[in-house]
Amino acid sequence: LPGKMKEVVLWSPEEVMNWLTENAVPEYCEPLKSFTGQDLINLTEEDFKKTPLSRVSSDSGQRLLHMIETLKMAHHIEAHKNGHINGHIRVSVSNTTRENGFSSKMKLNGMPNGYKKEMIKIPMPEPERSQYPMEWGKTFLAFIYALFCFIFTTVTISVVHERVPPKEVQPPLPDAFFDRFDRVQWAFSICEINGMILVGLWFVQWLLLKYKSIIGRRFFCIVGTLYLYRCITMYVTTLPVPGMHFKCSPKLFGDWESHLRRIMKLIAGGGLSITGSHNMCGDYLYSGHTVILTLTYLFIKEYSPRRLWWYHWLCWALSMVGMFCILLAHDHYTVDVVVAYYITTRLFWWYHTMANQQVLKEASQTNLLARVWWYKPFQYFEKNVQGIVPRSYHWPFPWPVLHRGRQVKYSRLVNDT
Structure with missing residues (x-):
C-alpha cells in the first residue's frame, strides 16, 4: 500500500470520527463509531443497503463512498508506477572493463547512483462538478x-x-x-x-x-x-x-x-x-x-x-x-x-x-x-441538481467558532522510498 493508505488503515475509531466531522458528514459518527480506518475503506454500496447505515442518508451513502474513494487515490498512483521510483527509471549497472584492464562503475547521465532522469505523467481524474450547485440566483x-x-x-x-x-x-x-x-x-x-x-x-x-x-x-x-x-x-x-x-x-x-x-x-x-x-x-x-x-x-x-x-x-x-x-x-x-x-x-x-x-x-x-x-x-x-440532496448540516456563522476536532494533514500523497 502507498504511504497515505498506510496512514488511513492505521486510523483509530477516534480518528475516523474526526475525519467524518471535518468532512461535514457527522451523521455517520454514531453508526460508524467503532470503525477503524481499515473498516472505513472496506465499506461498499451493499453496506449502505443494510441497517444502520440505510437509515442515515437518503442518497444510499453515495457522498460518503465518493469521499472514501478519494482516500483510495493512492491505488491509482500505485497502478501507474510500473517500476518507477520517485519519478525516475532505475537502470541496472554492471562492471565494465576499461582500456587499462580495471573495472569501474559507469555513470549514467552524470548520476553515479544509477538513476536516469525521466519525467512520468500520472493521469489524474479531472475535478468533478458539484452534484449540488448552490445557484443563489435561482433561489432569489x-x-x-x-x-x-x-x-x-x-x-x-x-x-x-x-x-x-x-x-x-x-x-x-x-x-x-x-x-x-x-x-x-x-x-x-x-x-x-x-x-x-x-x-x-x-x-x-x-x-x-x-x-x-x-x-x-x-x-x-x-x-x-x-x-x-x-x-x-x-x-x-x-x-x-x-x-x-x-x-x-x-x-x-x-x-x-x-x-x-x-x-x-x-x-x-x-x-x-x-x-x-x-x-x-x-x-x-x-x-x-x-x-x-x-x-x-x-x-x-x-x-x-x-x-x-x-x-x-x-x-x-x-x-x-x-x-x-x-x-x-x-x-x-x-x-x-x-x-x-x-x-x-x-x-x-x-x-x-x-x-x-x-x-x-x-x-x-x-x-x-x-x-x-x-x-x-x-x-x-x-436541472443541475444530481440526485437526492443530502441532509447535511454546517455552522453558517463566523462566530462562535465551533471546535472541529484534531485535523489530520498529509504533506505528500506518496512517501519517499
Whole structure:
C-alpha cells in the first residue's frame, strides 16, 4: 500500500470520527463509531443497503463512498508506477572493463547512483462538478415568485371579501364537524401560535442546512404555487361565512385607495388574525393556515436526520393540533382543511419525486408528469441538481467558532522510498 493508505488503515475509531466531522458528514459518527480506518475503506454500496447505515442518508451513502474513494487515490498512483521510483527509471549497472584492464562503475547521465532522469505523467481524474450547485440566483427568483403569489393572494382576498353575502342573508353551510363540536373561541389563536412555532423551527433548521439554496427554492416554488391555486379556488366560488361569530370589515364598494390600505395591512400582519390584520371574509376554500402547518412539517421531516424521531413527532403534533383547532374555532369549513391538506401533500410529494429521479427531469412520451404547467420552471430550478440532496448540516456563522476536532494533514500523497 502507498504511504497515505498506510496512514488511513492505521486510523483509530477516534480518528475516523474526526475525519467524518471535518468532512461535514457527522451523521455517520454514531453508526460508524467503532470503525477503524481499515473498516472505513472496506465499506461498499451493499453496506449502505443494510441497517444502520440505510437509515442515515437518503442518497444510499453515495457522498460518503465518493469521499472514501478519494482516500483510495493512492491505488491509482500505485497502478501507474510500473517500476518507477520517485519519478525516475532505475537502470541496472554492471562492471565494465576499461582500456587499462580495471573495472569501474559507469555513470549514467552524470548520476553515479544509477538513476536516469525521466519525467512520468500520472493521469489524474479531472475535478468533478458539484452534484449540488448552490445557484443563489435561482433561489432569489423562486423567492420573488413566492412573494408575488402571496401579494396576489391578499389582493384576491380583498376582492372576494366584497362578494361575500351577509350572514343574515346567507347563513353558514351545514358542516358535520360543527354539528359534533361546539365552537371554542381561543382555538384559532392556538392554531396560529403552532404555525408560528413551526415556521420558526423550519427557518432555524434551514439556516443550518448545507444545501440551503436548493432546499430554499424548493420551498418557495411549492408554497408560491399553493397560494396561487388558492387564489383560483377562492375567486371562482365564494362561500358564506362558516359561523355567525364572524365580524367582517365593511365593504368598500370600489374605493381603491381603501382597498390598497387594507391589502398593505394584511401583508404587514402576515395574514394572521392574532396580529389584528385579518378581518376580511371569503378566503375559505382552501385554508392557508392548513397549507403552512402541513408544508412546514413536511420540509422539517424531509430535511432532518431520521434519528430525530422525537423532533418529527413533536412537529407532527403541532401541525395536527393546529389543523384541529382551525375546525374547533369554526373559522373554516371542514372541506377547506381537507382540500388544503390534500393539495399540499400531493404537490410536495410530486415535486420531490420528480426532483429525486433524474429521468423525470426530461420530457418524454412516458413521463406524464412533464405535462404539468409548472414543468418548465421545475426543469430550470432542478436541472443541475444530481440526485437526492443530502441532509447535511454546517455552522453558517463566523462566530462562535465551533471546535472541529484534531485535523489530520498529509504533506505528500506518496512517501519517499
